[in-house]
Amino acid sequence: MRDALKVPTGTIRIIRCPEAEDLAAREGVRLAEAERTVAPILQDVRSRGDAGLLEYARRFDGFEGESFIVSRAECEASRNQLEPGFLSAVVTAANNIRAYAEAQLPREQMIQYPDGRRLGWIVRPLDSMGAYIPAGRYPLASTLLMTVIPAQVAGVKAICVACPHPSAEILGVADYLGVSHVFRIGGAHAIAALAYGTETIPKVDRIVGPGSIYVAAAKKLIAGETGIDFIAGPTEIAIIADDGEPATIAADMLAQAEHDTEASAILLTPSRTLAEAVACEIERQLGSLPTAPVAREAILENSTIVLVDSPQQAVDFVNRLAPEHLMLYDPGLLPAVRHAGSIFLGASSPEAAGDYCTGPNHVLPTSGVARLRGGLSAADFVKIISVQELTPASLKSLAPAITTLARAEGLEAHARSVEVRTRG
Numbered sequence: 001m002r003d004a005l006k007v008p009t010g011t012i013r014i015i016r017c018p019e020a021e022d023l024a025a026r027e028g029v030r031l032a033e034a035e036r037t038v039a040p041i042l043q044d045v046r047s048r049g050d051a052g053l054l055e056y057a058r059r060f061d062g063f064e065g066e067s068f069i070v071s072r073a074e075c076e077a078s079r080n081q082l083e084p085g086f087l088s089a090v091v092t093a094a095n096n097i098r099a100y101a102e103a104q105l106p107r108e109q110m111i112q113y114p115d116g117r118r119l120g121w122i123v124r125p126l127d128s129m130g131a132y133i134p135a136g137r138y139p140l141a142s143t144l145l146m147t148v149i150p151a152q153v154a155g156v157k158a159i160c161v162a163c164p165h166p167s168a169e170i171l172g173v174a175d176y177l178g179v180s181h182v183f184r185i186g187g188a189h190a191i192a193a194l195a196y197g198t199e200t201i202p203k204v205d206r207i208v209g210p211g212s213i214y215v216a217a218a219k220k221l222i223a224g225e226t227g228i229d230f231i232a233g234p235t236e237i238a239i240i241a242d243d244g245e246p247a248t249i250a251a252d253m254l255a256q257a258e259h260d261t262e263a264s265a266i267l268l269t270p271s272r273t274l275a276e277a278v279a280c281e282i283e284r285q286l287g288s289l290p291t292a293p294v295a296r297e298a299i300l301e302n303s304t305i306v307l308v309d310s311p312q313q314a315v316d317f318v319n320r321l322a323p324e325h326l327m328l329y330d331p332g333l334l335p336a337v338r339h340a341g342s343i344f345l346g347a348s349s350p351e352a353a354g355d356y357c358t359g360p361n362h363v364l365p366t367s368g369v370a371r372l373r374g375g376l377s378a379a380d381f382v383k384i385i386s387v388q389e390l391t392p393a394s395l396k397s398l399a400p401a402i403t404t405l406a407r408a409e410g411l412e413a414h415a416r417s418v419e420v421r422t423r424g
Contacts, residue, residue: 011283012253014275014305017313023266023304023321031231034217038188042221045192050199056189061164063184068200070171070182078171090173093357094145100359101153105378110387116394122385125155126227128202129381130194132162132209135186137260137294139167140210146361146376147209148177154381160204162190186211191218195226208376209363229376233367234262234302237351238321238340240314241329242270244347249274250281252327255352257298258291264302266323268314275305312336322370325351341370396422 044052050068057063079087110120131147134140144161151159161179163170164186174182183201185193191211197203206227207219219228237256241249253265269275282299286292308314315336318326322339331345341364344351355362363376390398399422406414 012279012299012303016307020306031217034213038214038218041188042192045189046196053189053193053198057185060187068183068185070184075171075175078168079175082172096359097145097149101150101378116391118389120387123382125382126205128158128204129156130160130204130207132211134211135163135165139170141169141173142356144173146363150378151381153378156381188214188218195222230365230369235259236264236323237325238266238318238323239327240268244329246277246281249278250285254295257295261294261297263298267305268308270308322368324364324366339371341365341375
């Protein structure tokens with residue numbers, strides 16, 4: 001296949017759509033083994049509190065201190081050391097993220113109906129949240145912006161940040177955002193501390209943010225007691241393009257591939273010429289990419305160029321895949337898309353822009369979870385609470401239906417609670 005399509009050996013594979021069905025039918029990340037590993041850690045931190053947390057932090061994080069708390073003074077000092085250009089970029093990103101989160105926040109409403117019912121809902125924030133910020137291969141200060149700002153917009157009062165090895169940029173951004181609870185912990189033990197609380201770490205209502213497979217497994221196991229965003233797997237992108245600049249498309253695929261060796265980048269195109277050109281361009285760009293060791297493995301092991309018969313076949317494939325990121329070089333395909341975490345329209349909308357500065361959140365569902373929900377938003381940090389008020393007349397008009405349904409279910413006290421108000 002590579003020789004026939006004139007692409008270099010040892011680079012991304014090019015296959016036809018029927019051969020790619022295993023990608024669309026893939027299962028989510030297998031967490032069973034990781035769950036078995038983290039379950040005892042969760043229980044130990046739950047029962048022993050800070051003592052258990054400290055033991056795991058020393059073992060897994062290389063923690064050498066006595067307190068997990070990062071002081072406000074340390075955060076402020078880190079902010080003061082930030083390069084002006086970096087801080088300016090943070091302000092630009094933060095403003096856009098905040099404006100978008102405000103637009104997404106559900107609004108309260110009350111509706112007066114002609115029969116006397118007054119119905120609606122109020123919006124109330126969670127009391128607390130925890131943001132998990134990875135700091136392994138790359139310290140993701142942008143993830144701090146993406147997780148904390150929507151919670152602030154929602155009105156969450158207690159915001160906690162957990163990061164095993166916070167960089168000066170992460171600490172400086174935390175200070176810029178006014179986060180007062182920053183903890184130098186990571187891994188499954190950090191999730192346990194946020195979920196159950198310890199002497200030092202407060203229990204939170206919802207935990208959000210990406211992490212390793214062990215973080216994902218821990219979030220899955222505590223989800224029954226503490227809210228989470230979703231269980232995230234390796235990052236992924238799908239691109240549909242029937243034409244375009246090969247260098248641009250290759251750059252977008254590599255931008256995803258450099259995240260992690262498990263990352264996935266898929267191009268769907270009806271053009272054999274474009275497929276070959278992009279494959280060659282990927283190889284050329286890898287030659288000068290500082291993150292090439294990571295990106296190359298992701299390209300070789302998990303990434304693909306898929307030849308399709310038509311744009312509609314590409315969209316059908318994408319709807320089965322439900323990718324985290326979807327780039328459409330033809331915006332006219334948007335109405336046909338049903339499942340994706342975030343969508344980027346046109347050649348001037350790179351996924352990297354969404355990772356940092358455009359405004360929509362970059363904490364997105366992976367591994368097909370985009371079939372069920374979109375990305376993190378301010379709505380994840382509020383409760384929609386229904387409100388209902390009836391006049392005596394409106395209750396009386398509904399009484400026959402209420403009492404009939406109640407008695408059909410054998411709930412006599414329900415029926416009587418209405419009749420006692422409507423007799424006479």
